[in-house]
Amino acid sequence: MKIKRSKSLSPEPSSSKDTKRIKFEETTNLDRVTSPNILEFSDDVLLNILKYLYPQDLMAVSLCCHRLAQLTQDRTLWRKVDFRTKPMFLNDLNRYMKFLQPITMSLAIHGNFHGKCSALTQRFFENVKTLCNQLKELIIEEYYINGDKCLILSNCQWFTPHSLLVISKIPKLKELRLNSCHRLGECVAYASLATRFGFKTLEILDLRDTALGDSEVGCFSSTKTLTHLYLECPSTLRNEEHLEIMQQQQRQVLQLPIFEDNNLAQFLIEDVFAFDNNGFQRCLISDRAICALGSDSCDRKVINSSPQGMIILQENRRISNNPNLKILVVRNYPRVTNSSLIHLALNASRLEYLDVTGTSVTKDGIESFKSQKTNVKVVSSFDET
Template sequence: MFQAGIPNYRSSDPYYYQYFVCHMCKRKMKVKRSKSLSPEPSSSNEYKRPRIANSGDSDNDYLECRLLNLSDDVLLNIMKFLHPQDLMALSLCCQRLEQVTRDRTLWSNCVDFRTAPTLLEDLEKYVKFFRPMTTRLRIRGNLQSNKHRGLSQSFFSAIRATCQLKELTMEEYDIDADKIQITDFPKMIEKLSLKGCRMHHLQTDKSYFFRMDFHMPNLTCLILSKCNWFYPHSLMVISKMVKLKELRLDSCYRLGECVAYASLATRFGFKSLEILDLRDTGLGDSEICCFSSTKTLTHLYLECPRSPRPVYCYEHEPRPYRPPQQHSTDPRLRVFEDQNILELLIDERRIVPYFDFERCLVSDRAICALGSYVCDRTILNNIQDMIFVEVDRRVVNNPNLKELVVRNYPRVTNQSLVHLAANAPSLEYLDVTGTTVTREGVEMFKSQKPGVTILSSFDET
């Protein structure tokens, strides 16, 4: 039997069921509309929570989707956007997430923990996630916090046994020189950064980088920014690195008055050096002129320190100082392994370097030594007030110098601009902000070197 109001079609008619379903749906919609017109009670749904559909309803399955319902591939794609600290937190949730966070694709290339200071205890836990494919490791501590202890020997042993690191960046950590030597670092690294690290218990007669050239033969980049413990005599050891191309010593306040070390280092070493950062240091004309003999140099950064800054070095345990040699009459001077005296005044536990601030100012003398043509004349004979000289041979210093920054040096004048315009054929970028160059000198340089980008104090308008 068929309901009233519905035409009597045969069940074999293909349009019968379609008409029947549409007709019943319209009747249900009419009933709902009629109910919606009735007034609702005062305790309406205003303060009621919405009703959740039954879990058995196939149309509402998407409401039950959770994190663990996702496949491992989807979870991996999500975890690629997380920091290592977040991956560590996820691994502690359940066994499945712990297995997924150990996937080698998450730890294959660069592992950067610098988003937040990392404790030594956490670093030792993170080591279990590292893989042989982990090539770059970047960590950051906090020297202002008492919770952050120095790096341990076990941590270095673990990363040497687990990873094949090519880059190791450690910032703002305490390093005990008695427990951790330079030979404890990974051997095959190509980039090492100790930016802002604090060194304790340094030996007085031996550089911390002793035999570094044998231990790290592939090192191409060394960053020692804000390392107040760096002494000038370490330049001799670093200059022996055959493949070293980038050296950053900015804000190393003890680096000053080191003409002897700079002269020997640049004469016999630094054969591949291209980038040199000496900003905010106490170096003067004599030291910069020594670096002008490095023919591979392409980038040089110089900036005058704001003021002569005393360096304070407090050690956890005071170490006895080596007595001076016989040629030294001042018992306060420290002598190193090469029998040279470091110009330091030692007052109890406070170490204050003394130097003349005027000697730390770079002038036109140092800039004119960069990219200059030096005459090499040979006298052949001298007969009766007549001098026979061989034809001049020109030797070019720094022929590949491309970028030069000389900031806040009042003794740098237009003479440096004239020299660079004539004798720096490869120069592409020049910054003379804060110097005493004039607007006319800058315009002259631009007219002679239109392809060079020059920054000066006159551009800040």
């Protein structure tokens, strides 16, 4: 038989429930004092924290409350915007457009060719142009560009020569305007590859105020769909003081040292400037580029070759390079002469408009061209004002 122990009558120990509850409440109060709410910080402190977040994180923070939504739209946070932390669909990208500011100087986006990423449309670029009117850098990675009708990059400071290869792959591009793209200079290799394998539907090409020369313009002679071509010499190359400085620099570079040696033959050149300056002269379009447009090329094939060394060639076959050229503007190029007029009169059968203002064509050359091409409207420096 078990004996039931009586309940102890001794007082409870000091570590009772009430005492523990008091200590827990005291600890909780201390935690509240040492851990303030983030919204208790000032706007300057919060902006200093937000500047370390990626744009996608700023978007998430803006959904927390009204105050954070206002702070995340502060223009200092959107001066340089980089969305390349992860691929972004076009619909998601449009949601971020409201955060872009006129002060935005750089914008970088990254898509996904292998996913279901939509193509960038003309409306997207128009929105970027409107919202970021001081934009200097635009980085687009792994996005399709929907440029079926036209692509206008006028006065674009980030456009470089190798970009021609990318643009030439747009399958249905009809209009391309690169006027005042001052970084577009010597690019014979890029222009040759782009015109040979791309620009299959290009009709309108604007290259005014660029530093392209004969070789680059001549590459577009293989673009058979071309109907409008605009060329104009940059104002910096038309400045007489600028040209004089370049001429002086060229003379200094080409000054040859004098050697007195009976075994050394020297050839003294009276006019040192007779040499073509690779940096200046090649930027000026001449008759060579114009004569490459609308020209007929000879293509003869070998029919038979006898063992005696005789080669029988096929009869000449004429191929017209630019049969559709309708409008040609060539302004302020001093190396364009009457030779270009003679060539265009013979080969540009569909030409409707010609502007040769500021070139070296003569009044007699203009009159002769008009007599042969009565249906072509000609604009020149000899027009009456």
